[in-house]
Amino acid sequence: MAGNSYPEFIEFEKECQNAQFAAGILAWDQETKMPPGGAMERANQMATMAKWYHDYYTSDRMRVYLEELRRPDVFDALGPEEQTNVRETGWQYDREVAIPGSLVKEIAKHTSMSLETWKDARAKDDFSLFAPSLEKMIDLKVQVAEHIGYEDNIYDALIDEYEPGTRTKDVEVVFADLRERLVPIVKKILDSDVHPNEGILAQPWPLEKQKEFGIMVVTDIGYDWSRGRLDEAAHPFTSGAIDDVRITTRYNENDIRPALFANIHEAGHAMYQQGLDPEHYATPMGDAIGLGFHESQSRMWENLVGRSMPFWRHYYPKLQATFPGQVGNVSIEDFYAAANLVKPSLIRVEADEVTYNMHILIRFEVELAMMNGKVGVDEIPALWNEKYKSYLGIDVPSDADGCMQDIHWSMGIQGYFPTYTFGNLISVQLWNTMIKDIPDVWEQIEAGRFEPLLGWLNEKVHRPGRMYRTPDMLEHLTGEPMNADHWIGYIKEKFGPIYGVQL
Structure with missing residues (x-):
């Protein structure tokens, strides 16, 4: 029956999001409890979690679910809440699938290390310590924007992540x-x-x-x-x-x-x-x-x-x-x-x-x-x-x-x-x-x-x-x-x- 995959789809979506929540706890811990010497280990952990989430979210399984559920005859038969879940998951999938998994992993690892560098540079009031990390981060985010695509300005692809549709x-x-x-x-x-x-x-x-x-x-x-x-x-x-x-x-x-x-x-x-x-x-x-x-x-x-x-x-x-x-x-x-x-x-x-x-x-x-x-x-x-x-x-x-x-x-x-x-x-x-x-x-x-x-x-x-x-x-x-x-x-x-x- 049309739309019959929705229950399996939404359970799969929950699995993906639970992985994100777990990564969020790791990030919270880095900011509040983690000993300073754990920075490299945490960077590797965060990179692994980010890559796993990306691979899972952009898997053939998610693609097949969305191909069916986004078909007009199937989508129109869904209830408003179900349509919302399909629409928004599809939007996130389209963004994720445009970005190579290797880039996702690199960004996650660099983010974890960059955060520690920023803390040190700020404490010492020395921008030169942070500058190389920032320069690399800019390059990585430019790559993300180029993979996703944008209309008029590269910044469009970045702000869209936080306020979808904004230019x-x-x-x-x-x-x-x-x-x-x-x-x-x-x-x-x-x-x-x-x-x-x-x-x-x-x-x-x-x-x-x-x-x-x-x-x-x-x-x-x-x-x-x-x-x-x-x-x-x-x-x-x-x-x-x-x-x-x-x-x-x-x-x-x-x-x-x-x-x-x-x-x-x-x-x-x-x-x-x-x-x-x-x-x-x-x-x-x-x-x-x-x-x-x-x-x-x-x-x-x-x-x-x-x-x-x-x-x-x-x-x-x-x-x-x-x-x-x-x-x-x-x-x-x-x-x-x-x-x-x-x-x-x-x-x-x-x-x-x-x-x-x-x-x-x-x-x-x-x-x-x-x-x-x-x-x-x-x-x-x-x-x-x-x-x-x-x-x-x-x-x-x-x-x-x-x-x-x-x-x-x-x-x-x-x-x-x-x-x-x-x-x-x-x-x-x-x-x-x-x-x-x-x-x-x-x-x-x-x-x-x-x-x-x-x-x-x-x-x-x-x-x-x-x-x-x-x-x-x-x-x-x-x-x-x-x-x-x-x-x-x-x-x-x-x-x-x-x-x-x-x-």
Whole structure:
């Protein structure tokens, strides 16, 4: 009977994805627990896993399944969820089969070693130690793009992996619009007479108390510890799916912001993974839509919720009780202003909401030049520093806090950065839709009740898996394509009163 192979196909798909999940645990371990001397062994292990997955996924068995299930008469007879699994698996298969297995293995091995090189180079603030690894990674990713093919720009093949269907020209349109509308907003804020006291937050905070407070907040907003854990890493990240979703953070004993807001941010990612439908585990229907939507969840919890006044009306008395020496005599208004300080900064993950997208614009432009061969690896630090001076007015004091601050290039995930800005835009677009269904959401947050918001996200965003691609999902949920209008409106409404200016 037509489509009769679907049950066998979906079980085979699950086998493939389980191998990916296992590789993900190895990668998590490398970042959190692995002894430094294990780098070469781990590189070989990761290379073997990547090659095995690639060979399995591109096998004749998968090809035969897809040839049958993609036939119009068979595909049309499938249900919507089954069609989603076939469509998305087919998309992944087409990408995988275009790349030679030997190249997949080489990239996996180099990625594992490159990550360790990056850590060492960053610790020593010596870009020259990382440059050879980066140069090889660029060459490997160029090879991947050439095998996959692209329309107008080699970057198309890279960003498509993280946000399917997106093209470089689409990203350029988004950033051009944002830059034009954002620059005057930033100028008005920086020129205002209001200067929040950053010293409220940039002072000694006992690490153990930071950990206790962060765990309390993450628990309250809905992170399920029976299916997760929190560890420290050089660069915060989330790893896992549905029933084993791990988050990481990094602490600064002289500033509570990096760990606290990273905890909330990564919990946002993790609650998306934990909120996926377990019935569809290890299939596209049990996977996230794309990284733009994924980032929308982390940015929504970190910024729209975690930096809001209703959130701090609930948590500020608890913060004062935990840290009486730091904020016992500080008003909530002063703390709120400090938590929402707008100040051009060096570090992306510690940037404020208003200037954050400028950090992404810089990375996009550097990556575009890098992948198109318009800038040599040895020229990257100077180009990076030039753009930080031009766009944010900042002199970059070191490569460690400059072009080596992010983990991404060492991992070979060029094309990832634009999805952060997509996430910012989508987060507010979703919020403005959600608030129509939960009009008292701010009162609930002030009361410490986060279940209605998380429940709405579970139902509307998480459970549908990859039923829709990002543009279709946004149209389905909000009735609009992705645009900057909602985010710009939010920034004006929030930061105008804080800084006493009309934005």
